[in-house]
Amino acid sequence: MKLFLLALSFLLLMSCSKKDDLGKVDDIPGLGGDTWVKGPLDRWLFDTLTVPYNIAVKYKWDQFEFELNKTLVPPREEKIIPVMSAIKKVWMSTYIAEAGDLFFRRYCPKYFILSGSASWNENGTITLGTAEGGRKVVLYLVNDFVTRDMPDYKPGDSANVKQMFHVIEHEFGHILHQTVMYPVEFKRICAGLYTANWNNIDDMSAYKDGFVTPYAMSGYDDDFVEMISTMLVEGRTGFDRIVNSIPPGYSINGTSQADAKARLRRKEAMVVSYFQTVWHIDFYSLQSRTRREINKLLY
Incomplete structure (x- = not known):
């Protein structure tokens, strides 16, 4: 009887492997299968942030980078360069001018994760940014970023932009005092x-x-x-x-x-x-x- 069950199990396994395509692990988004041809945006991020400061920016959507119980919107690709360029001017360049390259390279977070929308909490508040271990920063509301040189800018949009800078300065302040x-x-x-x-x-x-x-x-x-x-x-x-x-x-x-x-x-x-x-x-x-x-x- 045991021999029969073993043989039956083997046959079922063989049948599954021959007839059913369960997919490859490297085809699952976020587990190595989400590859794409690098374009101008990727080259800009690499040349502007990765080469000089060893900072990586992840804008392709990966739900596992966020809390799984939150409903979020991916960032729009046309917003990535304006957002990161502004962050470079307002936060990176100013600290470098005052404290030098070595200071900034040593203490700056190395990994930015971008979300298009805010992260709403159960108490009605929203999370606009987080920092983990001084090395990873998650930024939300990227899709709302508008500056005065963009065609859809309105005077009231300045509050959203200032809030993003506020988040960056807040999280970097945590890195400094934790050091x-x-x-x-x-x-x-x-x-x-x-x-x-x-x-x-x-x-x-x-x-x-x-x-x-x-x-x-x-x-x-x-x-x-x-x-x-x-x-x-x-x-x-x-x-x-x-x-x-x-x-x-x-x-x-x-x-x-x-x-x-x-x-x-x-x-x-x-x-x-x-x-x-x-x-x-x-x-x-x-x-x-x-x-x-x-x-x-x-x-």
Whole structure:
């Protein structure tokens, strides 16, 4: 009986292998079968980012690079060069000008993954970018990227573009502080005011407690890098505008206008000192360069 079952199993196996084409493993997208003839876009990415900085950009769709429970849209290929060219001007070139090639090559993420749409979360917030281990950055909303030299640009589109730069500066800020930690005194400035419900707080309410954005209220580390990204993207004038917009009176947590402004100025000073002491970077000079490049793209 055992011999009969073994023989039957063998026959079934042979029958399957002869008659049914189950497909080859290398034909499955994302497992080695998604090859294509390299074109001008691939050559531009290779020459502009891979050769000089060892940065790879993945724009061909691969769901396994993202959370499997999210519905996302692939990036449009005509958006890839404008997005990565703008990132090079606003983020890469400005850091290189202030800190040098060696600094940037050592600490820059080496792998960019692009998604055309945002990643929506269950609590109603959206994820606009992530960084993993200081080496991989995922950018969303690529299809919404429009600058003033593009035919479909409208003045309101500047917010979307600035948000992408904000994400890049935020994630790179994480890489820097994960390499060398910021001063522990920073955590004491707004101690007791951090909250998991930051997504239910509007901008002005965050300002009134001494935070530069609502997301900064989610934790110490995000508070620090939100300061970096906001100060760089908005420029010195834009950051001053945020501080000066805090009205007289008290927040719901009892923070006075004077205390809120003082907290933001203390955080500003710590960011500037951190960049100078740890990385030998003049933050205000970096800030000016960054804002200047953003203005060229948008205004």
